[in-house]
Amino acid sequence: MSGGTLIALALLIPLAGAGLIALSWRRPNLRESVTIATAVLLFAVNVRLAIGVLDGETPTLRVVEPVEGVPIAFAIEPLGMLFGLVASFLWIVTSFYSIGYMRANGEARQTRFYACFALALGATMAVAFSGNLLTTFIGYEALTLTTYPLVTHHSDAKSVRAGRTYLGILLGTSIALLLPGIVATWMLAGTLDFRAGGILSGTASDGVVLLLLGLYMFGIGKAALMPIHRWLPAAMVAPTPVSALLHAVAVVKAGVFVALKVIVYVFGIDLLNSSGAGAWLVWIATITLVLASVVALTKDNLKARLAYSTVSQLAYVVLAGALATQWGVLGGGMHIAMHAFGKITLFFCAGAIYTALHKTEVSQMGGIGRAMPVTMLAFLIGALSVAGLPPGGGTWSKWYIALAAAETGHLVIVGALMLSTLLNIAYFMPIVARAWFAPRAAIHPARSAGAMAAPDGGEGLKEAPLFCLIPLSLTALGCVALFVFASELETFLAPMIDGLSTKGR
């Protein structure tokens, strides 16, 4: 099969899957089987594509040309391939997890949930494989629209309000800033294709480059740079599988992925260096990553804490791109994958705790490690990986980012990175410590006042269903595996940085 056909398949499989899911709404078992089959197929297609990309191919697909000179086209480069692989693999895991979570919690409107999930993955593929800015934009907007029903899944006043924030910020920034940026790029460069070395060099003055960079970086709201990060905590009203795959992996990674791609293939890191536009972005990213970590410290709700942690980790990737060196881009690319595995594990754990013990606040989690040892072990591994400590994969990506900062002489930023790691430990470790060492709180807080000695309040295992437990163990193992096999990832991304100038001193 040619590369183009495979890309078309990768886009159509989720769409067809969503259709079949909608059709099988009467039979939950069939519906969930369809979901998993779709996910597996999609991953298979991605693997097949990845083999081609490893051999140095660039699969392309050109669909139509709605406005002159700007086709809807797809072309896969290593970073997009990696993103596609990670998202489609984690979709399989999340699908199993969803079955456990949605059934155990008796959620309503499950058909809409699975169908929108599949559509969102289709949009993610479109973003990952897009060959020019217009196609990226379409996929980006489609991703916002398809995830909106998932955010407002509970359909109560709170989630509708959160949905408005979500949609308002993401659509608002993309239409008001990103789209003008794209149009301006077209006016300046005469093309919207992604090209190694960028398309903007030599077309605009430094001031315009700076303005454009601002339009892009704040226009890509999904990258959650402060002050446009508010949508991410708002999105946490969604069921946990959504937070896990979409708001820790697909959606937010689509944001930083696009940001990275814009930096590398539209501006080109040389232009970023020579125009000095990257400098302020470095600082905004740094401020975001420190501040978000501090905010995370203050959150008692576990999912909110994880959300702010995500905001902080996303800023790492933007920072990596803004540093505009080979190491930076490599570290940023790796961090997309590393953080994906780490954060999805953490969300899976949060969901498992909610499913098994109905606890959402960190302060209620005393002693739960004894009831849910597997979950909390996985949580520990995920937390270590996100914080950037062995044996988590995040170690390497943060290493490269710090290296890039040091290489460009930003010693303050190296310091900020270390500070952030400390803060990561400060907000994750108390959870783990409390879970293992604090005295056991009553398992059902609602009944705790009257029934301290209730039979199920005693010691003993009370893990989440296996459908939840196995996926979270798998992703935790993934974190460790990424630590061990990080060099493979490096080889995979190597072609992307080969074309870049050695460094941006």
Added chain:
Amino acid sequence: MWETFLGLYNYWIVILLMMAGFYIVMSRHNLVKKLIGLNIFQSAVFLFYISVGKVKGATAPIVEPGISSYSNPLPHVLILTAIVVGVATVSLGLALVVRLKEAYGTIEEDEINEMDAAD
């Protein structure tokens, strides 16, 4: 000076009628009066067209020996169409007013507005 005023008296009448009609449409709340204003406004235009076609000292465009100048008949024919349109408009408008009276029990626009705002 007087030539300008008196010599062009028909145009002054046109303007006067037009303004009067327009004023009535704008200022009256009574739906029938509004239609009357509208009709006056249109009549002014009819007069205007007829004035345009008339040539001083000329006669109707029928070929007769001894007559050399004829008025232009085309504007008169045109305005015949416009008059028909005007009649149709007013009759449709009056029909609407009848229906409005049945539905609202009044033909005062401000009262109708109040009732509209209420539901």
Added chain:
Amino acid sequence: MGEHLPILQVILPLIAAPVCLLIRHAVLCWLIATLVSWVCLAIAILLLLQALEGGAIRYQLGSWVAPWGIEYVVDRLNGFILVIVAAIGAVVTPYALRSVAEELPERQIGLFYVMYLLCLSGLLGITITGDAFNVFVFLEISSLSSYALISMGRHRKALHAAYQYLVMGTIGATFFLIGVGLLYLMTGTLNMADLAEQLKPLAGSRIVLAAFGFIVVGMGLKLAVFPLHLWLPNAYAHAPSAVSVFLAGTATKVSLYVVLRFIFTVFGFEFSFVGQPFGPALLVLAIAGIVVCSLVAIYQDNVKRLLAWSSVAQIGYMLLGLSFATALGLQAGLLHIFNHALMKAGLFLAMGCVVLRLGSCRIEAIAGVGRSMPWTMTGFLLCGLSLIGVPLTAGFVSKWYLVLAALEKGWWPVAALIVLTSLLAVVYIWKVVEAAWFRDPPGTAGRIGEAPLVMLVPLWIVVAANLWFGFETSGSVDVAKAAALALMGAVE
């Protein structure tokens, strides 16, 4: 036969109307109206193809030679408009069968189709004629029938809306008549091509300037240019659903065409844009209209009224393209005429389906309707996305060219404004979508079903067109471009 197409285009519905009046039978009248609409569409397409290939078609009515006789002219511009009008008509009639039967009393249904056919004939006539006075006649045919159509709405507010429209519309038409009279006074001709020739040496004349003013303001009233739009929201909101669809897709577009025809062909580019600050004035009105009316739309509780306000705002985009006074801007404006007809017709079609089932289209009434009428509301959503200007829909293409045209002029703030006001469209469209999909239906409501197929099929044809023309744009863009160049070329 072939050479008589231009007159057939107008005369067919004009003859069918009295025939229907004699028959009066609801279904028979519907059948005649539908057949006539489809034949009209076929004729319009044939005419456009001819005009695109062989240049303008000139047809002498009754073989009276122009400029004395009345002449029908089809060139690229009005061929394009003819197709839009006829296509909307062809989509609306099948849809009207159920919608009208539901909303109108039995005895009025035959008359409804009489009025519809007259209105269609009037709109096509305005578009096709090459004679200035003839425009007025057809304008009044279409206006009088549309007042009657609007008054057929089931709420008594429809009567009031029709009355207001009648007063405003008549003033507009009379202004236009004065303008034409002044032109005749100066040139002694009514044929547009001849007028253009005769007016060239008269560029400095104040009377011509007055004629220009009367014609633009008069048509501005019919076109609902901000701030002359006050009749429109009520008229569209309270008219029967099928009428809202038809008028929203055609009436204002045809008026805009008349403005274009006069300022470019009759008065000429030099006179209109170079001799006087018409462009800047239009720019200001367009922008004010876009911003103010979009904001007002956000605060509407009745979805049809909301869409009507949005229409006024969208007219602003078309005028904006025109006000740039460049070929690209004109192309964008023309494209938006076409695309807006598609998206607004789709939105009103969807709302007609909702009204059929719920008897109301207030925001609180449509809560949760997405679950009981998924096809209808999906159609609404897609057309709404097109209205916002999301890529892969028709709306994106016209916004794209508008922004390009603004940037070509170097007007960054205007380009930014076009994009920013799209956000306002997001807000009011989403208000409806959120109510329909993400709110629970009111407990008292019984179980309602999806709209009947005869209404869904027209809706989805329009939805498909919205997607198709966002995807494969060579057709619409090329025709708009050709028409824009022809208009601009007429002055060089």
